[in-house]
Amino acid sequence: KIYINNVTEFILLGLSQNKKIKSLCCLLLLFCYIAIWMGNLLIIISITCSELIGQPMYFLLNYLALSDLCYTSTVTPKLVTGLLEERNMISYISCMAQLFAMHFFGGIEVFILTVMAYDHYVAICKPLHYTVIMSRRRCYVLVFACCTGAFLHSFMQCLLTISLPFCGPNEIDHYFCDVYPLLKLACTDTYSVGILVVANLGTMGLVNFVVFMLSFFFILYTIRVYPAESRSKALSTCSSYVTVVVLFFVPVLFIYIRPVSIFPEDKVFALFYTIIAPMFNPLVYTLRNMEMKKALRKVWCQNTFLIGRQ
16 A cells, blocks of 8 residues: 655644643743753853863763753754744654754763763773873764764664655644654554664663663772772762763653653653753753862853953
8 A cells, every 4th residue: 555645744732732831831941941051051161161171071071061952952942932833833844854853962962971971980990091091082082973873873763754654644742753753643554663763762772771880880889999088079970970861861761762652741751851951961060060160160250350350
């Protein structure tokens, strides 16, 4: 049986159809989006304009903040403007572009978080070899590998989705174009495509999760013999990172590492990794990190003082 793809646009049902709830959500999400930009730009500028840029951990954090900005910007502006409209429409091409961009930048974030786990492992378990293992050249190679892996992942997701015919209905029960809701709308059997989608997402999620768990297993194993003060310092160094990983990774695993299915709770969980995690990342890394606090004071207070004297 041959299906013709006659859908030129989709309707995003969003978070709610209630006008009062939509207005409230619009204000809250607009505030969150402004906070995301301010917080992550603050981190990027502070790291770039201080000596922290020379340290691998902050070099990677710089790219994490940049990926946060790009990632949330593929979803949040459309979500906010859609809440102001009666019907939130998105063209077929824009939908596929959003799908690709979201998985690309989201993939970069997942891979960078995994590389940061490896960085923590090297810093604590192999401190004497840290500068050699995490050299600047190695950091650039790792960031390039993150981007390449994310591109391949996103390209596969997009390719599998574009190959599907859509002949109606065209209502996506979500606030952005994602694979699972689109599979539900396809007017053909999606069982085999669904298996490939889950395999792609599952392999990526599993590999990164295993690296993350192994890194922290070896960290905990290594610091068990440390004096109490040194052990506390090592755990404090990792605590900010673990908080960020939990905020981002847990909702992602809940939604994607399972058979193709859609639950009403998915939209709420998706808010965690598309908006809440990018908003809280700057707070976690600045409020619980003494080096970041020093860099913020040095970059912003000194510049303000110099401008005041001119």
